[in-house]
Amino acid sequence: MTAPxxxxxxxxxxxxRRESGDLHSPAHAAHGEAGHGHEPYTxxxxxxxxxxxxxxxxxxxxxxxxxxxxxxxxxxQHERGWxxxxxxxxVAELLELTPAYVKGVVTFYTMYHQHPVxxxxxxxxxxxxxxxxxxxxxxxxxxxxxxxxxxGLTSPDGKYTVIEVECLGACGFATPxxxxxxxxxxxxxxxxxxxxxxLE
Amino acid sequence: xxxxHKPHERETTxxxxxxxxxxxxxxxxxxxxxxxxxxxxxxxxxxxxxVNIVKDxxxxxxxxxxxxxxxxxSFMKPGDGKPHYLCCNADESEPGTxxxxxxxxxxxxxxxxxxxxxxYAIGAxxxxxxxxxxxxxxIARVESALKxxxxxxxxxxxxxxxxxxxxxxVHRGAGAYIxxxxxxxxxxxxxxxxxxxxxxxxxxxxxxxxxxTTINNVETLAAVPHIxxxxxxxxxxxxxxxxxxSTGTKLYSVCGNIQKPGNxxxxxxxxxxxxxxDLCGGPLPGRKFRAIIPGGISVPIQTVDEAExxxxxxxxxxxxxxxxxxxxxxxxxxxxxxxxxxxxxxRFFAHESCAQCTQCRExxxxxxxxxxxxxxxxxxxxxxxxxxxxxxxxxxxTICVLSDSCATPVASGIKKFRGDFEALIxxxxxxxxxxxx
Numbered sequence: 001m002t003a004p005x006x007x008x009x010x011x012x013x014x015x016x017r018r019e020s021g022d023l024h025s026p027a028h029a030a031h032g033e034a035g036h037g038h039e040p041y042t043x044x045x046x047x048x049x050x051x052x053x054x055x056x057x058x059x060x061x062x063x064x065x066x067x068x069x070x071x072x073x074x075x076x077q078h079e080r081g082w083x084x085x086x087x088x089x090x091v092a093e094l095l096e097l098t099p100a101y102v103k104g105v106v107t108f109y110t111m112y113h114q115h116p117v118x119x120x121x122x123x124x125x126x127x128x129x130x131x132x133x134x135x136x137x138x139x140x141x142x143x144x145x146x147x148x149x150x151x152g153l154t155s156p157d158g159k160y161t162v163i164e165v166e167c168l169g170a171c172g173f174a175t176p177x178x179x180x181x182x183x184x185x186x187x188x189x190x191x192x193x194x195x196x197x198x199l200e
Numbered sequence: 201x202x203x204x205h206k207p208h209e210r211e212t213t214x215x216x217x218x219x220x221x222x223x224x225x226x227x228x229x230x231x232x233x234x235x236x237x238x239x240x241x242x243x244x245x246x247x248x249x250x251v252n253i254v255k256d257x258x259x260x261x262x263x264x265x266x267x268x269x270x271x272x273x274s275f276m277k278p279g280d281g282k283p284h285y286l287c288c289n290a291d292e293s294e295p296g297t298x299x300x301x302x303x304x305x306x307x308x309x310x311x312x313x314x315x316x317x318x319x320y321a322i323g324a325x326x327x328x329x330x331x332x333x334x335x336x337x338x339i340a341r342v343e344s345a346l347k348x349x350x351x352x353x354x355x356x357x358x359x360x361x362x363x364x365x366x367x368x369x370v371h372r373g374a375g376a377y378i379x380x381x382x383x384x385x386x387x388x389x390x391x392x393x394x395x396x397x398x399x400x401x402x403x404x405x406x407x408x409x410x411x412x413t414t415i416n417n418v419e420t421l422a423a424v425p426h427i428x429x430x431x432x433x434x435x436x437x438x439x440x441x442x443x444x445x446s447t448g449t450k451l452y453s454v455c456g457n458i459q460k461p462g463n464x465x466x467x468x469x470x471x472x473x474x475x476x477x478d479l480c481g482g483p484l485p486g487r488k489f490r491a492i493i494p495g496g497i498s499v500p501i502q503t504v505d506e507a508e509x510x511x512x513x514x515x516x517x518x519x520x521x522x523x524x525x526x527x528x529x530x531x532x533x534x535x536x537x538x539x540x541x542x543x544x545x546x547r548f549f550a551h552e553s554c555a556q557c558t559q560c561r562e563x564x565x566x567x568x569x570x571x572x573x574x575x576x577x578x579x580x581x582x583x584x585x586x587x588x589x590x591x592x593x594x595x596x597x598t599i600c601v602l603s604d605s606c607a608t609p610v611a612s613g614i615k616k617f618r619g620d621f622e623a624l625i626x627x628x629x630x631x632x633x634x635x636x637x
Contacts, residue, residue, distance in 0.1 A: 061326075061369045062389075063283070063409050069391030070374055074333075095391070108393040108554075111333045111375035123334075127295045128497060128544045129455040129530050166377065166548050167295040168334050171455035171528065172462045173204075181336045 041086035044079045045094060051075055055094065065095045069105055073112055082113035110165075118154040118161035120199050122146070123178040124187075127167040133174035134188070139164055141189035142177075145196055159199070203302065204462050208479045212438065214449045215422055216465045219306045225341055227348040230309035236354060238425035242317045243362040247278060250321040254424060256432035258439070258447035263289055263380075263417030264496065264526045266514045269424075275404035276322040276412055284324035285408050287389065287415040288315050290331040290338070291373055291380035294496035295548060296528025299451040300418035302463050304331070304338035307422070308345035314421030316355065316366045317428060322414050325365040330385050333374045343370050377552035381600045382415045383407075384554070395556045396600035417526075419451055439513070440469035446513030450527055454480050457487060457533035472510035476531070487533040491617065495525020497545050498605035500612035521612070538620045542613040543571035549606035560603035563594035567610055579625040584614055 045052045058071045072095065076087040088102040095102075106112045113121075122142055126135040139162070143150070146160035154161045170176035173185035177195075184195060203220035207213050218224035224233055242250055255270025276284055288311070292300040303311060311329070319327045331339050346368055349355040359366040371389050373379050379388045383397035386408040407413020427435050439447045446468040452475070455461045459481025466475060472494070476482065483489050492507040493499060500522040502510070510520040517524045532541060550564035567590055570583050591607035598604070614621060 061367075064390065066391035067389060067409075070372065070388065074372060074374070097391075105391065105393055109333075109374035109376050111373075126544075127548050128541050129296050129528075131544050132456050132530075132532055132536050132541060165334075166551050167293055169292050169298050169301055169332065171296050171298055171530070172453055173298075174455060174461070178334060178336075183337060 041084070041090070043090050044076050044087065045072075045090065051079065066097060069095055069097065069102065070109070073102075073106060077112060082116050116154075118148075118159050120160050120179050122160060122162045123165035123168070124162065125166075125168040125170070125174075125176050126164045127171075129167075129171035130174040130176070135175040137189045138175045138177070138187050138192065141192040142196075145192050160196075203306065205460055208464065210470075210474070210479060211465050212449050212467050213465050214426055215303060215307075215310070215419065215451055216463060219302055219463065221306065224307055225305075225309070225345065227309065227345065227352055227354070230307070230313075234429065235309050235425075236313055236360070238428040239313050239316050239354070240360050240362075242320055242428055243360055243364050247321045247323060250317065250428070253432050254321070254427060257427045257435040258432075258444065259420065259423055259427060259435065260446065260514065261417055262419035262423075262450065262527070264294070264498070264523075266524065269416060269420055272404070272414060272416070273318070273322050275402075276324075276414055278323045280412070283326070283409075283411050284322055285411055285413040286315060286319045286322060286324045286327040287382075287385060287408060287413060288318075288327060288329040288418060288421055289380060289382065289385060289415055290329050290335070290342075290418045291385060292335070292418070292526075293332055293377040293380050294498060294526045294528055295545070296453060296455055296493065296496045296530040297526040298453045298455075299463055299527060301335060301338055303418050303422050303451075304335070304342050308338075308342045309349075310422040310425065311342065311418055312345055312349060312355075312368060314424040315368050316359065317424050318414070318416060318421055319366050319368070320364060324414070325367060327366070327368045328371045328389055328408070329368060330371045330373060330379070330389060332379070333372050339370060339372055346370065376554075377548075378554045378600070378602060381602070384600070385415065386413065393554070395554045396602075398599055423448060438467035438469075440511065440516075443469065443513060443515050445515055450512070450524075452512070452527045452529050454529045454531070456529075456531035457484055457489075457536065458482070458531040459484060466512060468513040469516060470512045472512050472516075473508040475512060476507065476529075480529075480531075483531075483533055487535055489531060490534045490536065491532045491538055491613075493522075493528075493530040493532075493609070495523050496528035497530065497548065498601075498608060499523040499525040500608050501542075501616060503616050537575070538613065538617055539571070539624055540575045542609055543568065543575050545609050546571050546606055549602060553602060553606075557598035557603065559594050559597045560606070563590050563603055564606045566590055567594075567606060571610070574621060574624050577624065577627070579621075581625060583625065584618070584621055587611075588614060 058068045072091045076083050089099045092099045092102045124139045142162045146155050148155045148162045168176045175187045176185050177187050223229035251273045259269045260266045315327045355366050357365050376394045378384045379394040381396045384394040388394040389408050403413040436447045449465050449467050451465050489504045492502045502522050506520045514524045546568040550568040553560045553564045555561040591611045594603040594607040
């Protein structure tokens with residue numbers, strides 16, 4: 001599986017889109033969730049679910065609903081691995097925002113994935129402090145050993161996506177990398193095969 | 201204790217005393233080490249008295265700007281009928297800096313206690329700790345520490361049994377350097393894009409949710425309990441006799457081409473030369489230091505001579521042409537292509553520009569383009585003047601200082617290491633600077 005390109009911008013909720021057939025152009029269906037045989041989107045925050053309770057708890061911390069936007073998007077990404085247009089629309093409805101507004105926020109923050117990524121999302125820090133310690137060689141080693149063709153692409157087996165990231169805030173442990181939610185410090189090109197062998 | 205190294209005998213460990221001590225991260229462990237005494241005392245005091253002690257201690261913001269903390273707190277008007285907020289800036293994303301990360305990993309309760317005292321002192325019942333999204337372990341540590349605190353009644357509606365309300369929540373960022381800027385951070389908490397806001401109004405008048413807000417760095421707040429426990433005079437023991445403006449201890453993160461990278465805590469006014477060669481072990485075998493950036497990548501680059509003459513406090517670094525900033529010491533040795541690293545720094549800022557101000561959006565991008573052209577061996581003799589001119593247009597003209605921060609290392613780099621740039625332009629050497637995802 002190669003990573004699909006970010007889907008065409010669209011701000012309609014899935015129900016609306018399904019009702020108006022003309023939006024289901026083949027070009028459109030080739031990307032993202034719509035590509036999987038128009039399976040209906042399963043909401044993350046169904047009434048009574050643990051995720052909904054978590055969101056309600058988050059809402060109680062802030063004087064506005066909008067403030068729960070970043071945490072809500074994190075929950076969606078945690079559940080689905082990425083934040084789809086439908087996910088944005090669901091969050092928008094719950095927080096009384098427009099999908100366009102939510103998309104504006106999602107696109108500002110680099111950690112929300114706007115398209116599916118490999119099972120192991122590998123971020124290698126290459127900002128100056130790590131760069132002087134040889135971070136670029138670590139990137140090359142990851143690209144080579146994961147069989148990812150280039151930065152941002154997912155390996156053919158769907159296991160890995162490798163990107164360069166700006167400063168992970170662990171400069172004294174160059175080169176730090178992040179694999180999904182986990183940090184690995186002091187990575188050198190030689191350690192890369194061993195690190196990868198420990199991943200499923 | 202020490203992490204990742206044992207503390208050097210010349211270090212003064214106040215904040216970093218328990219780095220590497222896993223037990224200190226638990227509530228019981230923290231109480232055994234004298235934790236939450238300061239909070240108990242504080243909640244029995246008048247808020248104004250706490251502000252005065254902090255003012256008297258001379259504690260200044262450790263996030264970069266160095267504004268006196270007590271003075272900042274005194275801007276919050278008590279009894280104005282509005283909800284007040286405290287925001288803790290844990291968006292540590294300045295390249296070179298990783299001190300707040302260690303404070304949160306090893307001593308989350310030190311931060312929580314500082315936040316609670318700060319909240320009470322400024323009349324806030326709610327404090328948000330804004331932690332950058334990449335800091336998964338610090339987030340987990342602080343959240344589990346908060347859970348313990350709520351369960352034990354340290355926080356909540358009846359904090360420490362005093363009837364006062366102190367609520368502290370973690371707000372996770374999602375990958376944006378600019379959210380370390382105070383007004384961008386507030387926008388981000390509100391669920392907006394992290395664009396900095398025009399000041400005035402200043403946060404103390406209209407901050408998060410348009411209410412009076414104070415924002416402090418992790419290291420600043422973590423120092424507050426120590427000051428309350430031991431008094432302002434105790435904190436002021438660490439300063440140069442001829443410079444009472446910088447007091448206390450400071451954590452420095454050291455990284456780059458140096459023997460022993462890591463976090464070091466030294467008193468204000470410590471000689472930078474001793475710090476680099478004695479504490480941090482000096483350059484790598486067979487190498488020499490070439491350039492030092494002492495306060496995170498946004499501050500002017502120092503030559504080795506300037507660095508060796510510096511005294512480590514706010515004024516000491518200014519006297520040697522740079523700034524203390526956030527205390528992220530980046531060391532570059534003679535094996536590096538300095539121009540390539542300056543180009544990489546510019547690329548960082550171009551990537552992180554929020555793009556709302558033209559000078560920054562265009563300036564960071566063009567600066568990167570020209571620098572990378574020079575690194576690729578295709579620079580022209582006019583390029584350096586063009587860079588300086590762009591830099592001038594990027595300085596002091598935008599809503600926040602990200603634009604200035606991009607211009608600073610470039611301008612100081614050209615000024616102090618012009619030969620490196622000219623050699624590249626002359627020789628047309630080819631170096632590769634890869635793109636950023």
